[in-house]
Amino acid sequence: xTQRPPSFVVRAPTGTYRSLxxxxxxxxxxxxxxxxxFLGLWTGPVxxxxxxxxxxxxxxxxxxxxVVAAVTIPIVASxxxxxxxxxxxxxxxxxxxxxxxxxxxxFLFGLQITIRxxxxxxxxxxxxxxxxxxxxxxxxxxxxxxxxASFIIxxxxxxxxxxxxxxxxxxxxxxxxxxxxEGRWWRRVRGIVPLAAPVxxxxxxxxxxxxxxxxxxxxxxxxxxxxxxxxxxxxxxRAVRWALLLGLVLLVGLRLTGHLAVVP
Amino acid sequence: MGWISRxxxxxxxxxxxxxxxxxxxxxxxxxxxxxxxIYLDSIGTxxxxxxxxxxxxxxxxxxxxxxxxxxxxAPIGSxxxxxxxxxxxxxxxxxxxxxxxGLFRSRRGERSSIPxxxxxxxxxxxxxxxxxxxxxxxxxxxxxxxxFDPTTLDQSRIFFLVILVIFVALIAFAxxxxxxxxxxxxxxxxxxxxIAAAIVSAPxxxxxxxxxxxxxxxxxxxxxxxxxDSLVSATLKQGLLSDPMDKMITSFVVFFIVGNLSxxxxxxxxxxxxLVSPSA
Numbered sequence: 001x002t003q004r005p006p007s008f009v010v011r012a013p014t015g016t017y018r019s020l021x022x023x024x025x026x027x028x029x030x031x032x033x034x035x036x037x038f039l040g041l042w043t044g045p046v047x048x049x050x051x052x053x054x055x056x057x058x059x060x061x062x063x064x065x066x067v068v069a070a071v072t073i074p075i076v077a078s079x080x081x082x083x084x085x086x087x088x089x090x091x092x093x094x095x096x097x098x099x100x101x102x103x104x105x106x107f108l109f110g111l112q113i114t115i116r117x118x119x120x121x122x123x124x125x126x127x128x129x130x131x132x133x134x135x136x137x138x139x140x141x142x143x144x145x146x147x148x149a150s151f152i153i154x155x156x157x158x159x160x161x162x163x164x165x166x167x168x169x170x171x172x173x174x175x176x177x178x179x180x181x182e183g184r185w186w187r188r189v190r191g192i193v194p195l196a197a198p199v200x201x202x203x204x205x206x207x208x209x210x211x212x213x214x215x216x217x218x219x220x221x222x223x224x225x226x227x228x229x230x231x232x233x234x235x236x237x238r239a240v241r242w243a244l245l246l247g248l249v250l251l252v253g254l255r256l257t258g259h260l261a262v263v264p
Numbered sequence: 265m266g267w268i269s270r271x272x273x274x275x276x277x278x279x280x281x282x283x284x285x286x287x288x289x290x291x292x293x294x295x296x297x298x299x300x301x302i303y304l305d306s307i308g309t310x311x312x313x314x315x316x317x318x319x320x321x322x323x324x325x326x327x328x329x330x331x332x333x334x335x336x337x338a339p340i341g342s343x344x345x346x347x348x349x350x351x352x353x354x355x356x357x358x359x360x361x362x363x364x365x366g367l368f369r370s371r372r373g374e375r376s377s378i379p380x381x382x383x384x385x386x387x388x389x390x391x392x393x394x395x396x397x398x399x400x401x402x403x404x405x406x407x408x409x410x411x412f413d414p415t416t417l418d419q420s421r422i423f424f425l426v427i428l429v430i431f432v433a434l435i436a437f438a439x440x441x442x443x444x445x446x447x448x449x450x451x452x453x454x455x456x457x458x459i460a461a462a463i464v465s466a467p468x469x470x471x472x473x474x475x476x477x478x479x480x481x482x483x484x485x486x487x488x489x490x491x492x493d494s495l496v497s498a499t500l501k502q503g504l505l506s507d508p509m510d511k512m513i514t515s516f517v518v519f520f521i522v523g524n525l526s527x528x529x530x531x532x533x534x535x536x537x538x539l540v541s542p543s544a
Contacts, residue, residue, distance in 0.1 A: 117472075124334045133335065148277050152323075156281035156331055163285045167293075196290065200307070200521060203282045208529065210278045220274050 015130075017059035021233040022136040023143065024241055025127045031244040032123035036116050038255045040263035045112070048119040052126055061129040068125040069118065076114050083110030133157050135231055142227045151219075163203060170198050271317035271534050279316065279533075280324050283308030287328040291345075302510040305345075309352055310359040310457075310511075310518045314368045315533040318360025325352030347472045351465040355457055355511070359518075362453040366538045368515075370523035371446035374541070381448040385435065388452055392428055427508050431455060434516050447519055454515025458508030465507070466500035 017025075036048045056065040086099075087106025094102045137150040174194050214220075254260050291305025309328060313321020326349045333346025362368060431451065438447030522530060527540045 128335065148272065152277060152280045152284075152327065153331065153335070155278075156284040156327065157335055159281050159285035160288050163289045167289060199289070200286055201525070203286060204279075204521070204525060204529075207275065207278050207282060211275045214274055214278065219277075 015060060017055065018130045019232065020130075021231055021237050022131045022139045023233075024237045025131050026136065027241045027244045029123045029127035031248050033120045034248050034251060036119040036123070038251050038260070040260065041112055042115075043263050045116040045119045048123060049115060052119060052122045056122070056126050056129075059126065059130050061126065064129050065122060065125055068129075069122060072118060072121060076117070079113055079117070080107070080110040083107070083113070135229075138227065138229045139231045141225075142230060147219075147225060159203075163199065166202060167195070167199050170202075171195060267317075268319050271320040273316075273534060275533060276312070276316040276320050280312055280320065280327070283312045283324050284328045284331060286311075287324075288332045291332070302506055302513065304510065304514060306352065306355050306511070306514050307517055307521075309356045310514055311521060313356045313359025313361075314363035314518060314522060315530060315535050315539065316360070317363065317534055318357045320534075321356030321358075321360040321363075322353045323356070325349070325354075325356035328352055347468050348465055350468060351461050354464050355461055358453075358457045358460060360535075362450075362457075363535045364538065367446075367449040367453045368519055368522050369446055369539050370444060370519070370541055372442070372444045372523075372541075374445060378445055381439075381445040384448050384452050388431065388455065427505065427512075430509055431512060434512060438516070444523070446523075447516065450515045450519035451512050454512040455508050457515065458511030459504070461511060462500065462503030462507035466503045469499040469503070 032048045032052060035044045038044065039047070053062070053065075056062045084107040085102050087101075087103050087109060092104045094104070133154065137145075137154050141147060141150045174191070179191050179194055251260075285308070287305050287308040290307060291303060305328070306325065309321055309325040312324040329345050329347075329349035329352045333349075434451050435448055438444050438451070522539055530536050531540050533539075
């Protein structure tokens with residue numbers, strides 16, 4: 001029998017939904033996104049949206065999911081405005097104000113796209129909020145996902161906030177040297193090169209050191225690595241994942257052969 | 265399969281996440297903060313494509329958009345980017361091709377490259393003139409050859425000229441201030457990449473978002489729709505304006521990054537030998 005690694009290596013996630021295997025949550029999110037796009041114009045998006053919000057409440061991430069939803073406000077506003085006011089070929093125009101022609105069909109089209117967009121992005125949002133990236137990558141690596149691929153993804157996610165911090169430091173440093181970052185636009189445009197160049201070149205000079213560090217740790221040796229962290233999985237979850245995959249293929253197949261045209 | 269695995273040395277594997285971060289950070293700043301009608305979110309993709317090869321470039325592009333769209337938390341992450349992973353992949357693939365052809369090699373003071381550069385400029389100029397005479401010369405030509413509404417001719421004509429002016433300005437800067445003939449090839453490659461990117465992304469923008477993505481380019485889509493275009497042609501026109509401009513600037517930036525990094529550093533990448541000048 002294999003010995004369980006100590007608790008500082010594996011921190012068990014709490015809560016029913018959170019403690020599901022990352023692959024199960026990923027499969028659920030993928031199925032929800034596909035359903036939002038392939039199951040009718042209204043049915044799929046609405047059902048998925050309701051389902052996702054319910055899951056968020058069960059998993060206790062409803063408040064944080066609200067933040068994710070709030071980020072989509074600019075695009076939602078943009079979609080609603082442009083479609084409501086400028087829908088080409090609308091027959092039910094309410095009024096004409098210069099080039100603007102508000103119409104009901106445009107409004108409905110905008111609403112439909114908004115619901116679909118919210119359903120898809122919140123489905124992924126729930127998966128993201130209930131899973132740690134490290135767990136997901138560790139689990140995928142155990143399932144035979146390449147170590148190079150998991151290094152690229154994991155490292156990219158860590159590098160983004162570091163680059164943002166670094167960029168902020170560079171802005172401060174250049175300001176201290178007298179760079180104008182808040183004047184008129186042509187002054188700000190002149191500031192792009194002294195700001196962007198150190199960010200890019202600074203990041204690229206790290207490549208050499210990191211390559212050496214990885215090679216010193218036998219990164220490119222062939223053969224599998226021993227995974228210390230294994231995440232719990234069950235036969236039932238495996239069955240759910242296969243069922244989701246099957247349903248997904250079925251849905252896409254039915255849609256492409258035109259059998260779903262009757263679904264509103 | 266050797267040519268694929270040769271692109272993924274440890275050095276490439278280390279460069280890819282950094283390139284992805286550069287894409288995301290610069291792209292998010294330009295699109296969400298500055299709201300400019302360009303993207304600047306493919307500097308990393310084109311860089312990897314050029315120094316490592318087409319498949320590495322393709323993967324960098326696709327992963328950038330997927331990570332940006334689906335794996336990062338809200339302030340930076342933006343789910344509208346995800347579906348454009350297809351476009352980003354095409355950009356990376358093309359960049360790899362240009363890198364292989366040696367189009368991003370610095371040719372500072374190389375007199376032997378001047379005839380080639382002149383040919384490149386003449387080709388682009390001829391292409392522009394041909395497009396202009398076929399599609400923009402008169403309202404009927406415009407409608408017959410592009411299928412767009414003839415009333416939007418003036419608008420399109422101005423945008424077409426904007427792209428040409430930027431192309432000429434970048435080339436003049438490279439030739440007369442930097443004295444580097446190689447930039448002409450890089451900017452030309454960027455122009456082609458941009459046109460390909462616009463054609464690939466228009467249907468994505470139209471189908472997934474109704475043409476609206478919440479960034480500065482929305483203003484252009486709104487302008488074209490107000491001019492009476494259908495959804496797909498409005499997004500395609502927005503793309504044909506933003507993408508070639510964006511990719512020319514991006515290619516130009518990558519060209520100078522490659523030229524300004526140490527030759528020793530560049531030469532160690534899979535495609536390094538095609539990027540350093542033989543005299544160095």
